[in-house]
Amino acid sequence: MSVFALVDGNNFYASCERVFRPDLTDKPIVVLSNNDGCVVAASAEAKALGFQMFGPYFEIAGLCRKHGVTVFSSNYALYGDMSRRMMAILAQHAPSQEVYSIDECFLDLAGVSDTDALARRMREDVWRRIGIPVSVGIGPSKTLAKLANHVSKRVEGWDDGVFDWSWLSPAETDALMARLPVGKVWGVGRRLAAKLIDEHIDTALKLKRADPRWLQRNFSVTLERTAAELNGASCLSLEDAAQPRQQIISSRSFGEKTADLAVLTAAVSHHIARAGEKLREQGSAARLVGVSVRTSPFGDDPYHGYTVVPLVHPSDDTMALAGAALAGLRAVYRRGLRYQKAGVVLMELSPRERRQADLFAAAPDPRRQRLMRTLDSINQTYGHGCVKLASEALTPNWEMRQDVRSPRYTTQLSELLLIR
DNA sequence: TCTGGGGTCCTAGGACCC
DNA sequence: TCTGGGGTCCTAGGACCC
Numbered sequence: 001m002s003v004f005a006l007v008d009g010n011n012f013y014a015s016c017e018r019v020f021r022p023d024l025t026d027k028p029i030v031v032l033s034n035n036d037g038c039v040v041a042a043s044a045e046a047k048a049l050g051f052q053m054f055g056p057y058f059e060i061a062g063l064c065r066k067h068g069v070t071v072f073s074s075n076y077a078l079y080g081d082m083s084r085r086m087m088a089i090l091a092q093h094a095p096s097q098e099v100y101s102i103d104e105c106f107l108d109l110a111g112v113s114d115t116d117a118l119a120r121r122m123r124e125d126v127w128r129r130i131g132i133p134v135s136v137g138i139g140p141s142k143t144l145a146k147l148a149n150h151v152s153k154r155v156e157g158w159d160d161g162v163f164d165w166s167w168l169s170p171a172e173t174d175a176l177m178a179r180l181p182v183g184k185v186w187g188v189g190r191r192l193a194a195k196l197i198d199e200h201i202d203t204a205l206k207l208k209r210a211d212p213r214w215l216q217r218n219f220s221v222t223l224e225r226t227a228a229e230l231n232g233a234s235c236l237s238l239e240d241a242a243q244p245r246q247q248i249i250s251s252r253s254f255g256e257k258t259a260d261l262a263v264l265t266a267a268v269s270h271h272i273a274r275a276g277e278k279l280r281e282q283g284s285a286a287r288l289v290g291v292s293v294r295t296s297p298f299g300d301d302p303y304h305g306y307t308v309v310p311l312v313h314p315s316d317d318t319m320a321l322a323g324a325a326l327a328g329l330r331a332v333y334r335r336g337l338r339y340q341k342a343g344v345v346l347m348e349l350s351p352r353e354r355r356q357a358d359l360f361a362a363a364p365d366p367r368r369q370r371l372m373r374t375l376d377s378i379n380q381t382y383g384h385g386c387v388k389l390a391s392e393a394l395t396p397n398w399e400m401r402q403d404v405r406s407p408r409y410t411t412q413l414s415e416l417l418l419i420r
Numbered sequence: 421t422c423t424g425g426g427g428t429c430c431t432a433g434g435a436c437c438c
Numbered sequence: 439t440c441t442g443g444g445g446t447c448c449t450a451g452g453a454c455c456c
Binding site for chain 2: 454
């Protein structure tokens with residue numbers, strides 16, 4: 001019998017900011033996405049004011065000022081570090097853990113006799129050691145654990161931070177599921193929810209009771225599996241070893257639009273270096289390198305240039321990847337447009353060691369492999385971007401806007417919080 | 421001034437081939 | 439009126455997630 005817990009940090013980014021700004025306890029906080037584009041996190045007080053997640057910030061900037069909302073740019077150095085600490089604490093409480101995103105993880109609780117007590121111990125431990133409030137949902141499948149987590153935060157009467165489906169009888173379970181909109185189910189997004197509602201499946205309970213074959217035929221095997229998971233069948237297992245990605249993307253909007261090929265070159269070089277690092281981290285090599293540049297889709301000249309450059313041999317060498325990426329950039333670049341975003345994608349990934357031997361190819365140069373290893377280890381030790389490609393240029397004037405970023409309290413010596 | 425994130429996987433449909 | 443297939447590869451766009 002499987003038992004999963006889904007633990008996540010409440011309003012994680014906002015909570016991280018608050019750890020270092022106790023004066024903001026009980027105050028509305030909003031955290032923006034990269035480039036100060038959208039709202040990606042809001043404290044409970046800000047949510048109560050009605051801020052929509054993922055809405056463009058400029059539309060609500062006035063409202064924030066009016067209500068005295070404290071606004072932060074994303075500070076991923078801080079959130080990433082707090083995340084590592086939170087995950088390490090949670091890992092101590094269970095035999096295996098799958099880190100699912102920066103602020104949430106699944107834990108395997110099979111065989112735990114008192115899951116409720118364990119859940120409350122975990123909350124207490126994280127809160128005491130790093131000051132982040134977390135919520136815990138428990139159920140016999142990952143989908144039910146996710147849904148339980150939602151209940152533990154948002155369903156009146158059950159919203160004290162821990163919820164376990166095993167507390168309820170089958171009849172009570174169905175009664176509660178009948179109150180949960182189908183869109184709250186993990187894997188059912190906006191579009192799928194709309195289509196399901198058209199078919200009169202508007203609650204989690206109705207999805208649970210839908211005919212599996214009908215779901216498979218009219219929607220997908222994925223949705224059929226989701227419904228099975230709602231019925232308590234565990235179809236998705238805990239993946240405690242990270243699965244290798246099938247594609248790797250690095251892309252970013254510019255702080256200011258640019259028409260300059262040199263700026264795009266610097267940005268694409270930066271992205272390919274980052275993507276190459278991620279590629280080597282998972283031990284893969286790529287055969288295809290995609291390059292994408294685009295102007296604002298909301299402006300007068302919406303343009304999305306995209307091309308794929310094949311490599312003769314799969315590679316994990318940043319220099320080889322960069323050659324392909326910059327060739328691709330020259331192919332999609334159009335003079336005179338003001339670009340808003342550039343990025344690269346690595347595709348057709350294969351395990352590095354299984355790379356096909358080619359009689360006519362030169363053997364991979366061991367010195368280049370050593371160079372890549374050295375590059376990665378320097379950047380991991382001394383900070384990303386410590387050593388970079390010449391084409392990344394020394395002044396990266398394409399960097400994102402971060403007008404209101406907080407200090408990197410936990411990862412930058414000069415930005416430590418000093419108590420006087 | 422003028423503003424709209426980033427990443428991963430899936431799939432429908434087109435091109436091409438026999 | 440209906441009627442001419444099926445497999446593979448590729449990719450743009452869709453859908454989901456946080």
